[in-house]
Amino acid sequence: MRRAQEEGRVNVVFPGAVTQEGCCRFVSEILKCILYQRQQLPMTYDQLVYSQKKLQASMQDKDVVSRRPVQSADMDWRKCQQTLQELEEVLQQLEVLFSLSKVPRVLLLMGGSLVLPKELYEINMEALILASGDQCLRVSSCLRQIFRTLFVADLLSDTRPVRLMPTTVLALAHRDCGVGWFRPKLQFKVPTRVKNQIIALSTDPSICTAAIAEGSDWQDYVWFQAPMTIKGFSN
Numbered sequence: 001m002r003r004a005q006e007e008g009r010v011n012v013v014f015p016g017a018v019t020q021e022g023c024c025r026f027v028s029e030i031l032k033c034i035l036y037q038r039q040q041l042p043m044t045y046d047q048l049v050y051s052q053k054k055l056q057a058s059m060q061d062k063d064v065v066s067r068r069p070v071q072s073a074d075m076d077w078r079k080c081q082q083t084l085q086e087l088e089e090v091l092q093q094l095e096v097l098f099s100l101s102k103v104p105r106v107l108l109l110m111g112g113s114l115v116l117p118k119e120l121y122e123i124n125m126e127a128l129i130l131a132s133g134d135q136c137l138r139v140s141s142c143l144r145q146i147f148r149t150l151f152v153a154d155l156l157s158d159t160r161p162v163r164l165m166p167t168t169v170l171a172l173a174h175r176d177c178g179v180g181w182f183r184p185k186l187q188f189k190v191p192t193r194v195k196n197q198i199i200a201l202s203t204d205p206s207i208c209t210a211a212i213a214e215g216s217d218w219q220d221y222v223w224f225q226a227p228m229t230i231k232g233f234s235n
Contacts, residue, residue, distance in 0.1 A: 009198045010153045012146050015207050017131035022139040023201075024098035027106050027123055028091050029143055030199060031169070034108060034121055037156035040164060040232035041083070052080055076235060083233040090169055090226050093181045097224065101177035102130070104218055107190065111165030114188065114225075118165060120196045126218070127202035146201070155197060164232035168225065175222045182224035 018026075032045040041048055055077055097103060104126040111118030150156065170188065173179065190196065 008155070008195050009200060010149055010155050011200045011202065012149045013202050013204050014128070014137055014142055014145065015204050016137045017129040017135060017203055018142060019132055019136045019139070020098055020102070020130055022136065022142060023103065023125055023128065023130070024095055025139050026125070026142065026146060026201060027094060027098075027103075030123055030146065031091070031108060032087070033147065033150070034156060035087070035167065035230065035232070038110065038119065038158075039162040039234070040110070040167065040230075042233065042235045045087070048080065048084065052077065052084065080233050083231055086228055086230045089228065090230060093226065094169070094171070097171055097173055097177070097179050097182060100179055101173040101221075103171050103173050104221065105172040107170040107223075109168045109170065109191070111163070112194075114168065114185075114191075116191060116193055117168075118194070120191055120194050122190075122196055122198045124198055124200045125202075127200070129203040146199075150199070155199070164234060166229035166231050168229050170223050170225045172218070172221050173224050175220050179224060181227065183227055185223045185225045188223040188225070 032041075035041045036044050043051065094106075104124070106123040106125075108121040108123075109117035110120075170185065171182065173182075175184070
């Protein structure tokens with residue numbers, strides 16, 4: 001699996017078709033995972049939500065007399081809340097986008113600029129076969145396969161400390177999908193001067209007989225950028 005790290009690509013091949021809603025879940029969970037693994041969140045997303053609720057309850061229970069120690073915790077709580085709100089807003093708007101259009105590619109640009117980010121991750125779903133109903137794989141089993149593959153490939157680990165940096169999300173969708181929140185970036189080109197770490201999700205063509213989309217099917221697709229960034233947070 002060292003080759004996966006060197007090439008900057010991990011392939012996850014599903015033994016069947018998936019749903020459009022499932023694709024949205026894959027992107028959401030991978031985004032949360034990358035933010036945690038790249039040290040932009042001090043703990044996993046679910047742990048962070050739980051600890052925030054606990055902290056909020058304990059802060060409300062504090063006596064007014066001991067205001068000074070609470071102020072520090074209050075600052076941490078507010079910063080963490082901001083990061084969670086930004087992340088949740090992006091996740092909710094991704095759901096809207098996936099309901100309006102197929103989304104074959106999603107980019108996560110961390111730090112730097114759109115032209116030259118510090119780190120670049122791509123979730124590529126061009127070779128996924130979409131269907132609906134009982135013929136599709138369960139989302140939970142697909143997620144287990146994704147994270148098992150990522151864990152073995154060790155694509156996201158880095159022993160060097162990483163600075164906190166904003167994360168920008170871009171998604172490829174149909175130009176006429178009618179999405180309102182994301183902004184079209186018609187001139188955007190995927191940065192080439194930074195290593196693109198690709199997580200490629202696909203359906204095994206030997207198992208699924210449905211046709212996989214051709215490159216020509218994406219001609220009317222353009223990049224859409226989230227109008228806000230997700231700012232990293234540390235304790």
